[in-house]
Amino acid sequence: MCIVFIYNGVNETESDYSLILISNRDEHFERPAQCMAPWNEDSNVYGGKDLEPGCEGGTWMAVSPTRGKLGLLLNLPGVKKESAKSRGRIVSDYMKSTMPLSDAGQFLYSKSFTPSTPTPKIKTYSNATDNIYQWPDTYLGFSNSLPDKPLKKVEAGKNYLTDICGRLNKIMDKSQLIDELTCLLKNKESHLPDDQLESRQPKLYKELSSIFVDIPQGKYGTRAHTIMLLSKSGHMDLIEISMQSPIDPEKPHWEKSAFQFDLIK
Template sequence: MCILFSYCGDNDTQSDYQLIVAENRDEYYDRSALNMSLWKDSNVVAGRDLGAPDGDGTWLAVSPQRRKLGVLLNVPYNNRADAKSRGRLVTDYVQCDLSIEEYIKTKEDYVKETNQFVLVTYEFGNNTKVNTYTNSTNQLQTWENTCLGFSNSLPDKPLTKAVAGRRALSDICSRLNKVAQKQQLIEELLTLLKSKEPHLPDQELQNRTPMYQQFSSIFVTIPEGRYGTRTHTIVLLTKTGHLDIIEGSIQNPVDLENPNWKRTEFQFDL
């Protein structure tokens, strides 16, 4: 399970920000991964999921050069053991010069051989373009909402915690919309991503798993399954073109009694 929130400030004249993204990656604690870094062969900023078949995929990637961001959300239905890597879809997208519409056409055959997913994409030129594509329904959608929240369900059937987090993000971004407030903004976004408040009832989640209560919070922790939220990522893009990328990631080996969180930061002027 993962969760993603975003704010697009193109039409908010009071805000200094064009785009704000806050994301949690949930995964097995013992699945091998590398912290976010600058991939020198492609100028992409991303972590690496070493547990993927090719070890070259990720859950979130940013290309400052191409002004693209991609996030992969798992849709946990009918997983196949022989499926191709979904994480490659994120890195391939941000490294190419194609629009999302053109890119999806090139992947028509590939996505039939992966497990189900939602790919959320951002193209941040003069204005921000937000799209979702899911191979569950083969549907590409464009979103014009100021605040959005997506998790491990179809985009138009959000989990209750995604709706609650979206409302919380709207409040945060309405109060902390100046560059001078950046540190407080980051701290409140992290507080949102670390929230263990359950968001129930949620029939969509309850229909999916008997463990729905443990998955009903934004921050997930299931010690007995060695599974939970491993990484927080925050992306801040000002209207003047300054880009901050901040990752907080729990380090392996994961000791839940004394977790070691490492913070990594990148800055770019576009």
């Protein structure tokens, strides 16, 4: 399971940020992956890479500051399509092309990052409904369910994000903002009851009911946090905190990668 929370602050006059996005990637610890970095085949794209054989170097999330694109993919359990293609390259192909959002895949976020076009466009697409929906909300959260049927931990996380961004929306508070956003992503509080999660995962719903997932006996859980801050002046901070491979489930070692960009009109 994975989770993402978004703050769209473009219409918040007191806020210095036009966009804040934070995300957890939950995955099997033994699945090989590359940490966030500029891609060798396209240095304009920053993101992790799935190195599992057969996944063709796909990604779960990537950002292209120069192209003004951000793409993120979430799995929707239980949805099966005949002759379905692998989702491994949906985001990576989108990031490296001029592909419109309508062709891009299961869940993508896209906007023009430059200060001259500051209005974020946050859209979701699911192959379960084959519909694209644009979200005007200031605070958003998505996980492994249909966007209009959020898990309880998504609703809780949105409330946490509302509190944090309401207090820490000035550039001078950036260090504390990053610290509190990281704590949100590491939150292990269970959010139950959740009938949707319990019916889907009757054996593991308790372990999966928190924002930070930790199942060491199953060698599965949250193994990467991503934080992206975009100020209204056009400065972007892109941060990933991830488990260093090989992963010790009992005593994981976390490493941090950080990148900054000044986007020009």
